[in-house]
Amino acid sequence: MEIMKQVVEFFSPIYILMLAGFLGYEIISRVPVILHTPLMSGTNFVHGIVLVGAMVALGQAQTPTEQLWGFVAVLMGAGNAVGGFFVTERMLEMFKSSKGQEK
Amino acid sequence: MGYLIETIYFVAAVLFIIGLKRMSHPTTARSGILWAGYGMVVATVITFIHPQIHGNYPLMIAAIAIGGGIAWWGAKKVAMTAMPQMIAIYNGMGGGAAAAIAAVELLKDHGQQALPVSTLVLAVAGALIGAVAFSGSVVAFGKLQELKFFKDDAKFRFTGQQKVNAAIFALAVVLGLIIALSHSTSGVLISVFFLLALAFGAMMALPIGGADMPVVISLFNAFTGLAVALEGFVLGNSAMIIAGIIVGSSGTLLTLMMAKAMNRSVSNVLFSNWAALGSGEAQAVTGSLKPMEPSDAAIQMAYAAKVIIVPGYGMAVAQAQHKIWEMSKLLIERGTEVKFAIHPVAGRMPGHMNVLLAEAGVPYDLIFDMEEINEEFSTADVALVIGANDVVNPAARTDKASPIYGMPILNVDHAKNVQVIKRGKGVGFAGIENALFFADNTRMVYGDAQKVAAALIQGIKDLG
Numbered sequence: 363m364e365i366m367k368q369v370v371e372f373f374s375p376i377y378i379l380m381l382a383g384f385l386g387y388e389i390i391s392r393v394p395v396i397l398h399t400p401l402m403s404g405t406n407f408v409h410g411i412v413l414v415g416a417m418v419a420l421g422q423a424q425t426p427t428e429q430l431w432g433f434v435a436v437l438m439g440a441g442n443a444v445g446g447f448f449v450t451e452r453m454l455e456m457f458k459s460s461k462g463q464e465k
Numbered sequence: 466m467g468y469l470i471e472t473i474y475f476v477a478a479v480l481f482i483i484g485l486k487r488m489s490h491p492t493t494a495r496s497g498i499l500w501a502g503y504g505m506v507v508a509t510v511i512t513f514i515h516p517q518i519h520g521n522y523p524l525m526i527a528a529i530a531i532g533g534g535i536a537w538w539g540a541k542k543v544a545m546t547a548m549p550q551m552i553a554i555y556n557g558m559g560g561g562a563a564a565a566i567a568a569v570e571l572l573k574d575h576g577q578q579a580l581p582v583s584t585l586v587l588a589v590a591g592a593l594i595g596a597v598a599f600s601g602s603v604v605a606f607g608k609l610q611e612l613k614f615f616k617d618d619a620k621f622r623f624t625g626q627q628k629v630n631a632a633i634f635a636l637a638v639v640l641g642l643i644i645a646l647s648h649s650t651s652g653v654l655i656s657v658f659f660l661l662a663l664a665f666g667a668m669m670a671l672p673i674g675g676a677d678m679p680v681v682i683s684l685f686n687a688f689t690g691l692a693v694a695l696e697g698f699v700l701g702n703s704a705m706i707i708a709g710i711i712v713g714s715s716g717t718l719l720t721l722m723m724a725k726a727m728n729r730s731v732s733n734v735l736f737s738n739w740a741a742l743g744s745g746e747a748q749a750v751t752g753s754l755k756p757m758e759p760s761d762a763a764i765q766m767a768y769a770a771k772v773i774i775v776p777g778y779g780m781a782v783a784q785a786q787h788k789i790w791e792m793s794k795l796l797i798e799r800g801t802e803v804k805f806a807i808h809p810v811a812g813r814m815p816g817h818m819n820v821l822l823a824e825a826g827v828p829y830d831l832i833f834d835m836e837e838i839n840e841e842f843s844t845a846d847v848a849l850v851i852g853a854n855d856v857v858n859p860a861a862r863t864d865k866a867s868p869i870y871g872m873p874i875l876n877v878d879h880a881k882n883v884q885v886i887k888r889g890k891g892v893g894f895a896g897i898e899n900a901l902f903f904a905d906n907t908r909m910v911y912g913d914a915q916k917v918a919a920a921l922i923q924g925i926k927d928l929g
Binding site: 375378379382383384385386387389390391392393394397398399400401402403404405406407408409410411412413414415416417418419420421422423424425427428429431432433434435436437438439440441442443444445446447448449450451452453454455 | 482489509517520521533545548551556558569572694704722723
């Protein structure tokens with residue numbers, strides 16, 4: 363049983379990898395051209411999740427060098443997440459104004 | 466504690482997926498970013514009680530406040546036309562963050578619980594890809610922002626460039642493997658490794674012309690996703706793995722779709738450049754530029770049965786989309802058929818023009834993609850080109866020596882009359898003359914697109 367457990371542990375990240383990969387492909391492949399830029403911006407926001415990794419890295423940092431790079435990581439991760447969100451939001455806000463605009 | 470955090474990360478991943486799914490449809494797009502936003506907020510908040518975090522909270526909060534604050538201010542302040550470069554710079558930050566995480570993990574003395582070699586290899590790979598995405602995105606930002614230093618693509622081109630780049634890349638890979646295999650925490654070795662990776666990213670992006678930048682940004686976006694996923698494996702963080710891989714795969718597909726729209730392969734974009742593409746001297750352009758007053762242009766359009774409008778970057782710069790739509794409405798009231806034709810890479814990004822026209826309130830059913838409308842130009846009385854250049858250059862069809870040869874273009878030259886609104890006599894982003902402007906049926910309306918559009922509106926109104 364122990365060996366099975368190890369095999370499952372080894373394969374589960376690979377399954378995540380495969381499924382997430384297909385999912386990303388599916389999400390994009392049926393998108394009208396009109397949404398390409400907002401969606402690129404949206405995916406740009408989603409990889410802002412790097413922020414949580416950066417927080418963990420900084421939280422473990424001990425030496426000043428590690429703290430420096432951890433700080434840089436959190437700084438840039440927060441920039442990615444916050445900037446990515448507001449750029450996307452501003453872009454998508456325009457789609458609201460295009461609906462029901464027949465005055 | 467661990468279960469709680471993993472549950473929240475799982476919820477965040479689900480929210481990201483729902484968000485992206487909703488973002489892929491125009492009517493739900495706006496709520497999509499909010500869903501994804503909630504995912505990001507819960508994941509970030511719960512991380513504060515992550516069991517692996519032992520301290521440094523003040524530094525953490527300061528970094529989030531500064532980084533988030535600057536990004537918030539930047540994202541709110543910039544003009545809509547500057548959005549592509551903002552995407553580039555925020556993407557670069559993500560790549561840089563992934564690389565910096567790797568730096569912390571590599572530099573750290575893990576003591577008894579040394580990371581296994583396989584994990585170190587993933588960390589190094591993520592560091593390399595993240596650093597390349599960072600420096601490459603910074604260069605892309607500089608180019609799109611038209612900073613002086615980056616302006617001249619040609620000065621960054623030299624013979625044997627690809628060999629030098631390949632050598633730098635190979636050196637970075639070898640050094641990375643040495644670091645991973647020897648469990649080295651040597652600061653010097655790691656610094657040199659990062660410098661090589663950064664240099665490679667910059668050298669890769671520097672010689673690429675501005676017109677290719679959307680493809681490049683999209684590619685770096687996919688890179689960052691991949692780097693985030695790799696660092697997710699290192700940290701055992703499932704939210705990072707899932708989100709990173711989704712971005713990596715969707716970004717790769719988007720990159721391929723964009724490159725296809727320009728009839729160029731991704732390797733063609735990356736490893737050759739406009740100047741080197743043409744096999745000889747471009748055909749000399751014959752004819753002359755024939756200017757036209759806006760009032761005359763207005764009369765021509767007012768009595769046309771069918772007008773096709775082709776917007777380009779010039780419309781974006783002048784923020785002319787509202788005036789253009791106002792003018793179009795006047796024409797529609799007079800019984801003229803008005804359609805908008807959008808080239809896949811018009812502006813600086815796919816969909817850039819659609820976003821701007823949507824902002825102005827142009828209904829979707831008047832906006833057509835290239836494939837849908839290209840046959841119709843021959844039946845149009847007037848094709849109105851607003852600040853578009855390379856995407857309407859017939860040389861792409863005819864001139865084998867032209868750097869844009871083979872790129873699908875809008876067949877604007879097939880229209881009975883062509884009007885081109887243009888700021889001046891300069892060349893387009895690809896840096897080449899446009900034969901369309903010299904054609905017999907083309908008239909040039911010089912001026913800022915917004916002012917010209919206002920003059921056109923006045924001209925049509927004067928007709929009563």
